[in-house]
Amino acid sequence: MKQTRPFAPFEWMLALRYLRAKRAESFISIISVISLVGIALGVATLIIVMAVMNGFRHDLMNRILGINGHVMVQMQDGSGIADYDAIAKRISAIKGVEHVSPLVQGFAAVDANGVATGVQIRGLRKADLQALSMVSKSLSPVAMQNYGDDTVLIGVRLAQNLGLAPGLDLKLMGLKGDVTPFGTTPRVKAYTVAGLFNIGMSEYDRTIVFMPLDQAQLFFNLGDSVPSLEAMVSDPDHVQDLVPAIQNAAGPGMRVLTWRDTQSTFFEAVETERVVMFLILTLIIVVAALNIVSGLYMLVKDKSPDIAILRTMGASRGSVMRVFLIAGMSIGVVGTFAGFLLGVAFCANIETIRIILMKVTGANLFSPEVYFLSHMPAEMDFGEVMSVVIMALSLSFLATLYPAWRAARLDPVEALRYE
Template identity: 40%
Template structure:
């Protein structure tokens, strides 16, 4: 909408009301601040929720792959042939044998539930970027060394070089009953994945050591599969599912974590709708401020009409006024939102120090830090929505201003 010099001059004059119109200026300022806060809240919340989903997916998939192939009964015999079929499947990037078994860990009288994870040496090396201390290269078959999660190390009080005991209840049978199998392993490395539940339970060791500990022979627990596209994992592995019918079942990351990601999706939509109402309320403030401005400027509008101003000119002037308020509020909201997201972790820590409350408990939130990932498309939708609402809010006041009858207003002047 292009304004003539006359229209732009009047619009700039009305953007900064005079002394007698301080209340109108206050309402307009509140409208701008409300739009700013609404847009900022939407950007912050949606970015955090997108970040939470993306980080959770990256960490879960990065550790467990996009799907797992597990035999009925939990033991996969003759797994080499199955592994070969998986690797030949189009769309499969990587397939690795895996053993996972919940057991008990003991160190200096402290006992914790652990999840023993037997990996190939190649998969163990992929934890290098998560390593906090020690050396993953020391984890070799038969070396009697393991890597443990950072939270588990804290709970047990163990450090690199200490020896922890892994207890397997399925031990040797004796005349006096079953004797649990207890084997000591030296802690060679400590890692931090970033998911609390994993960091407080995982004990990683070479797959051959896990087979020895669990007395499983050459069998494994499952095969971990990574594909070219995690969202298309079901379609990619569908031909393989037919081959393995009756022998094993394929579970992808969507099935394994269905309840978690469905809850996140529902919450994401709900938060977007609720926070959009804040922007809508802010737009009503723009509407009310423009209505008050039109009433306060009725005489000026009538004079402009008698001097030749057209209805379209008045319509454009007041639409521009409200739209500028909405645009400035939207821009300020984006800036505020991005600043908050950039300094989100220090802000969280500052609020925790002021209130004495823990706002981000990793044991509840899964992740150790507040995540963020801004989606350009969503940000664009938020801006268009705020600007669209602001434009719609200007139509009624602008129509009232354009409909002013100069004869009625100036009759007794």
């Protein structure tokens, strides 16, 4: 046989012909189909899970940091900051810092319509509250206009629990009371609900109450000081680069904490879960690749006489090996491409799919009470998607090597001895 170039047309013809099994070889064909479906499902599952985990992290980060800020500045001894306006002005002048606001934060009990619960009070000026786009974009213009003396803003879930609406009153009871000749009495004061906000994160919508800064200072007996300053930066992922400049602007005796310090446990848990899910779901592709090994190995055994005849006609070992490499990689490439399309299509319509499934099954498939969010987030990263595709193709290639090598090493004499 005349020596042919690698991956010649006849090699492709033989490989594809071997994949189209006859009735007597249907079991081998079934294994090939299972391998293809397994790789497709593995790739699609990995793409979907990684996209959901990315979207979950991004959405949570935006909501949590949209409320809590990226940098917290406090006194090292825990006392209040008296000259907070001057310090805020110096920090605001730093490149990369978008906004700085004085903040009063504390806990209290709220009572309305016979229902009582614990809440977190956050005292902010009207201008600083408007800078919190996560909150201000969900408020009506009337709510912002009414936000002032003896008024508060509460979340929609808290309003539902307490049976409140804008214009109604509630009572707040501070944990630290007023000292009187008869002892310490709880501080209780009535406030009017100026409006309702909806952050979309149930944990915040049912526990946070926004109050004007001066009212919060009075409620917590802080005088003219505030416990801390909050700063928003343009790039939260590189907030550590701004810490030295913020520390220098804040002055001696001040402590600077970033969101990585205050929220590190939560986000590290999300990142760890993301890595573990990736490793576990990769096993789906590994199992599918092992099916390619078993299917090709059985195909080599079944086609031993054909391989022997090809070898006696002059086909080289490399040519035989390439035939089975093409056969195995065809399964891997088709399965990977099908999984890629399935994963991308699912991620693009994941919220629609969730709503349809909820209507069909009648079950809440993504409860905000459990997951904090009211929708299914999905955010695909091109680099991660390509890494999944490359990994699937690499595993498919490695799975074909041993069966193809065995086919190339087959002795024509031994193969034809009993034919």
